[in-house]
Amino acid sequence: MLAMPAPRAEILARRAEVISALAERVGPGNVIAEPLRLKAYETDAFTAYRRVPLAVVLPETTAQLAAALRYCNEQGIRVVPRAAGTSLSGGALPLEDAVVIGVARMNRILEVDLADRFARVQAGVTNIAITRAVEGEGFFYAPDPSSQLACMIAGNVAMNSGGAHCLKYGVTANNLLGLTMVTVEGEVMEVGGAHLDCAGYDWLGLITGSEGQLGIVTEVTVRILRAAEGARAMLVGFGATDVAAAAVADIIASGIIPVALEFMDRACIHACEAFAQAGYPLDADALLIIEVEGSEQEQEVLLGKLAAICERHAPTTMRIAKTAEESAAIWKGRKGAFGAIGRISPDYLCMDGTIPPARLPEAMRAIKTLSERYRLEVANVFHAGDGNLHPLIMFDANDADSFARAEALGADILKLCVELGGCLTGEHGVGVEKRDLMTVQFRAVDLDQQRRIKSAFDPGWILNPHKVFPLVSA
Amino acid sequence: MLAMPAPRAEILARRAEVISALAERVGPGNVIAEPLRLKAYETDAFTAYRRVPLAVVLPETTAQLAAALRYCNEQGIRVVPRAAGTSLSGGALPLEDAVVIGVARMNRILEVDLADRFARVQAGVTNIAITRAVEGEGFFYAPDPSSQLACMIAGNVAMNSGGAHCLKYGVTANNLLGLTMVTVEGEVMEVGGAHLDCAGYDWLGLITGSEGQLGIVTEVTVRILRAAEGARAMLVGFGATDVAAAAVADIIASGIIPVALEFMDRACIHACEAFAQAGYPLDADALLIIEVEGSEQEQEVLLGKLAAICERHAPTTMRIAKTAEESAAIWKGRKGAFGAIGRISPDYLCMDGTIPPARLPEAMRAIKTLSERYRLEVANVFHAGDGNLHPLIMFDANDADSFARAEALGADILKLCVELGGCLTGEHGVGVEKRDLMTVQFRAVDLDQQRRIKSAFDPGWILNPHKVFPLVSA
Numbered sequence: 005m006l007a008m009p010a011p012r013a014e015i016l017a018r019r020a021e022v023i024s025a026l027a028e029r030v031g032p033g034n035v036i037a038e039p040l041r042l043k044a045y046e047t048d049a050f051t052a053y054r055r056v057p058l059a060v061v062l063p064e065t066t067a068q069l070a071a072a073l074r075y076c077n078e079q080g081i082r083v084v085p086r087a088a089g090t091s092l093s094g095g096a097l098p099l100e101d102a103v104v105i106g107v108a109r110m111n112r113i114l115e116v117d118l119a120d121r122f123a124r125v126q127a128g129v130t131n132i133a134i135t136r137a138v139e140g141e142g143f144f145y146a147p148d149p150s151s152q153l154a155c156m157i158a159g160n161v162a163m164n165s166g167g168a169h170c171l172k173y174g175v176t177a178n179n180l181l182g183l184t185m186v187t188v189e190g191e192v193m194e195v196g197g198a199h200l201d202c203a204g205y206d207w208l209g210l211i212t213g214s215e216g217q218l219g220i221v222t223e224v225t226v227r228i229l230r231a232a233e234g235a236r237a238m239l240v241g242f243g244a245t246d247v248a249a250a251a252v253a254d255i256i257a258s259g260i261i262p263v264a265l266e267f268m269d270r271a272c273i274h275a276c277e278a279f280a281q282a283g284y285p286l287d288a289d290a291l292l293i294i295e296v297e298g299s300e301q302e303q304e305v306l307l308g309k310l311a312a313i314c315e316r317h318a319p320t321t322m323r324i325a326k327t328a329e330e331s332a333a334i335w336k337g338r339k340g341a342f343g344a345i346g347r348i349s350p351d352y353l354c355m356d357g358t359i360p361p362a363r364l365p366e367a368m369r370a371i372k373t374l375s376e377r378y379r380l381e382v383a384n385v386f387h388a389g390d391g392n393l394h395p396l397i398m399f400d401a402n403d404a405d406s407f408a409r410a411e412a413l414g415a416d417i418l419k420l421c422v423e424l425g426g427c428l429t430g431e432h433g434v435g436v437e438k439r440d441l442m443t444v445q446f447r448a449v450d451l452d453q454q455r456r457i458k459s460a461f462d463p464g465w466i467l468n469p470h471k472v473f474p475l476v477s478a
Numbered sequence: 479m480l481a482m483p484a485p486r487a488e489i490l491a492r493r494a495e496v497i498s499a500l501a502e503r504v505g506p507g508n509v510i511a512e513p514l515r516l517k518a519y520e521t522d523a524f525t526a527y528r529r530v531p532l533a534v535v536l537p538e539t540t541a542q543l544a545a546a547l548r549y550c551n552e553q554g555i556r557v558v559p560r561a562a563g564t565s566l567s568g569g570a571l572p573l574e575d576a577v578v579i580g581v582a583r584m585n586r587i588l589e590v591d592l593a594d595r596f597a598r599v600q601a602g603v604t605n606i607a608i609t610r611a612v613e614g615e616g617f618f619y620a621p622d623p624s625s626q627l628a629c630m631i632a633g634n635v636a637m638n639s640g641g642a643h644c645l646k647y648g649v650t651a652n653n654l655l656g657l658t659m660v661t662v663e664g665e666v667m668e669v670g671g672a673h674l675d676c677a678g679y680d681w682l683g684l685i686t687g688s689e690g691q692l693g694i695v696t697e698v699t700v701r702i703l704r705a706a707e708g709a710r711a712m713l714v715g716f717g718a719t720d721v722a723a724a725a726v727a728d729i730i731a732s733g734i735i736p737v738a739l740e741f742m743d744r745a746c747i748h749a750c751e752a753f754a755q756a757g758y759p760l761d762a763d764a765l766l767i768i769e770v771e772g773s774e775q776e777q778e779v780l781l782g783k784l785a786a787i788c789e790r791h792a793p794t795t796m797r798i799a800k801t802a803e804e805s806a807a808i809w810k811g812r813k814g815a816f817g818a819i820g821r822i823s824p825d826y827l828c829m830d831g832t833i834p835p836a837r838l839p840e841a842m843r844a845i846k847t848l849s850e851r852y853r854l855e856v857a858n859v860f861h862a863g864d865g866n867l868h869p870l871i872m873f874d875a876n877d878a879d880s881f882a883r884a885e886a887l888g889a890d891i892l893k894l895c896v897e898l899g900g901c902l903t904g905e906h907g908v909g910v911e912k913r914d915l916m917t918v919q920f921r922a923v924d925l926d927q928q929r930r931i932k933s934a935f936d937p938g939w940i941l942n943p944h945k946v947f948p949l950v951s952a
Contacts, residue, residue: 117834117836118731119727119730119731119835119836120834120835120836121730121731142733164680174652177680177683178648178652187927191923191927193923193924193927194924197899197900197901198834198899204908204916204919204920204924204925204928204946205684205687205688205928205931206638206651206680206683206684206686206687206688208683209651209680209682209683209684209686210679210680210683210684210931212680212683213679213680214679214680229733230731230732230733231733253593256593256595257592257593257595257704258704259616259703259704259705259706299779301779302776305773305775360591360594360672361593361594362591362593362594425671425672426671427671434678442678445678446678449665449667450667450668450678451678453661453665453667453934453935454678454679454681456934456935457679457684457931457934459934460927460930460931460933460934461927461930472678
């Protein structure tokens with residue numbers, strides 16, 4: 005279990021005064037203070053930890069948000085920024101003595117410019133809403149986290165979210181042009197814009213992935229791309245994980261960049277097939293789903309090249325979609341993977357480490373050994389093309405020992421990723437979940453330098469406290 | 479003329495002691511102290527300003543470099559980091575009381591991993607050397623600044639360099655995986671690595687483009703890409719700049735991403751043709767060079783689509799290369815553009831603003847008006863696909879009034895870029911050149927926040943002083 009700070013009694017005692025001061029700044033209708041309504045904000049999608057916040061503020065404008073944040077900073081009240089609350093690492097977990105400032109009511113699309121290919125939106129716009137706003141004209145916003153129907157662009161920026169298609173299109177950082185951020189002092193900063201690069205430090209890069217530690221983002225300008233004419237998937241089964249991993253390495257080495265390259269192990273194949281009846285081969289030890297896009301002609305050429313590469317590795321099954329419907333059928337099992345695991349295990353932890361892609365076979369073997377040592381099943385489903393693993397550790401939350409073993413197994417898997425030359429997190433962020441593992445990745449001197457950056461933006465350390473940085477004795 | 483600080487007499491007085499202390503740390507053979515040899519370091523490619531440094535240190539290892547930097551920081555001696563000295567914005571301009579720490583002797587390729595597609599190199603390796611090390615296997619390093627034969631990867635990182643092909647492949651920031659940086663305290667930090675993303679703040683993004691203000695980079699891990707099967711260029715002339723700009727907008731809107739999309743105006747066409755005899759059309763007011771790559775079949779399809787788009791804008795000339803030799807002939811004039819301008823004007827300033835691509839016609843008209851107002855010829859050659867302008871202002875450096883007008887015209891062009899929604903610099907950096915224009919782009923609150931970041935890394939402000947940040951009264 006992760007250590008959580010005790011709430012500060014002097015802040016709890018001032019609750020009524022704080023709520024009324026916030027209401028003055030954002031309007032009473034934008035402050036939530038009733039215990040029952042506050043309970044809706046006690047956790048995010050990392051449900052292992054829960055804390056009901058002091059109050060929730062949902063400003064409608066950047067000015068309101070700035071006023072609320074300035075007030076909290078002046079009063080020394082901690083602030084937990086929140087978008088849709090779909091974080092898988094507890095990035096939006098509240099504290100009892102903290103005010104949640106949410107961007108959900110700032111959900112307008114402000115500007116779409118097809119000629120210069122950007123969209124400027126408020127922070128609470130959902131990921132999918134951006135694509136919806138431009139798809140009629142044949143454009144789309146590329147990063148596509150699994151939660152894209154619900155998750156909001158400010159959360160995507162905070163966590164530098166990825167998705168199944170980021171092998172080709174990059175993660176959030178690669179698709180941002182600018183943003184508006186409110187600092188703890190209530191200053192409104194414009195960062196980047198609808199143009200190439202920018203003078204000065206790369207704020208955009210620094211703020212993207214900073215997990216709400218440096219300020220609160222209220223507007224985002226994203227790049228929109230012309231959608232491909234079409235896409236088609238293929239499904240390839242292999243008799244052994246090593247063989248599938250070797251095929252992945254060959255595909256990447258060939259220079260072909262599929263739009264998606266997903267990997268499922270035997271446990272995951274069986275769970276998904278039982279759930280979705282997608283026709284997955286139950287005799288395979290590993291399954292690849294590979295998607296390409298372009299004109300009909302381009303798809304045909306690329307699928308042919310991929311099939312030839314896979315053939316060299318003696319696949320046990322190979323199915324190439326001929327139509328959009330057949331592609332959808334191939335994806336059906338993969339898209340329901342988390343739901344499928346949820347059906348066979350009361351609870352699961354979803355890990356998010358990355359490794360250099362060539363170390364895949366080694367990683368799979370080591371995860372299997374760890375899984376046996378901790379007596380917990382692990383199903384593997386992940387973005388193989390860029391080495392982003394998502395081991396799903398199955399456990400029972402009602403059994404304290406099972407939960408403790410799941411946390412320990414998860415920590416060991418992430419340590420393994422770092423040992424193999426990878427990283428603690430690919431797209432879910434550090435949040436609370438991986439906070440105390442940061443010392444595995446970083447030396448004291450690295451973390452100290454990161455703390456100096458944090459202090460340069462947030463001298464009082466009021467923003468999203470007790471996350472990202474391992475707790476120090478102080 | 480830009481204000482330059484007076485050297486600090488107390489540092490100059492300690493010169494002998496400083497040189498001997500540095501020699502102890504990096505070995506006497508790696509310290510340059512003789513006035514004649516120091517003169518080679520008095521400027522970079524932005525030759526309008528020159529200062530002979532106190533001493534030059536050329537360490538051979540990260541440990542030597544760390545020892546030298548730690549000593550300077552402890553003694554309050556300013557340090558100017560230097561790679562190849564090809565900066566066009568004065569990023570490596572010394573000061574008389576500063577020590578230049580150069581990475582030119584750290585020029586080994588440390589590791590090439592084709593399976594995971596990365597190369598780890600020392601900071602003083604030239605840009606072209608990375609491609610040379612992997613091209614035998616069919617790979618390349620994508621960013622290709624014009625100076626790529628000479629410029630070093632540490633300078634590319636410092637300036638976030640681009641190149642003609644960054645329309646498709648992105649700038650330096652998009653092609654880095656990790657780096658080793660020495661802090662002013664002499665600590666060696668590892669940032670990122672050969673894997674996707676990373677936990678913690680995005681150091682890599684922050685350091686890339688920070689112009690040697692935060693530390694000195696000693697090793698860099700870059701992504702290498704599989705080279706396309708081939709590439710072919712086409713050359714299209716238009717009767718008016720607006721028409722060419724409209725064709726550029728149509729190409730971008732079509733979703734085709736050429737590997738290069740270069741624009742030359744009438745002044746530049748004539749200068750290049752006189753210099754290189756590339757067969758450029760002298761009746762055209764604007765010329766586009768468009769390059770595509772892929773298999774023979776893909777090239778054919780893309781060139782056909784591009785020709786159809788250009789045809790809609792009534793080109794005065796259209797020439798599509800059928801072979802690699804014909805492509806080289808088309809590029810010949812463009813690649814010699816800076817040399818060609820140098821032949822017709824004693825001196826020129828190369829500007830580097832960016833604009834949203836759709837504002838191109840407006841920008842071209844306004845630059846023409848400004849050119850007439852300041853009575854100086856401007857030739858335009860630039861990366862049109864991503865809106866990165868390179869107006870070349872022709873002047874006579876022996877005529878103080880001509881130089882003053884050139885600087886003022888340059889400043890007005892960059893202000894224009896910002897007004898149009900663009901930025902002061904696309905790929906050359908701020909350096910000394912655009913230091914005092916930073917207030918055009920940024921408000922005081924933005925610059926203050928940038929200064930806080932600088933202070934978090936370099937509390938004594940010893941690194942690359944009097945650059946990037948506008949001088950304050952203090």
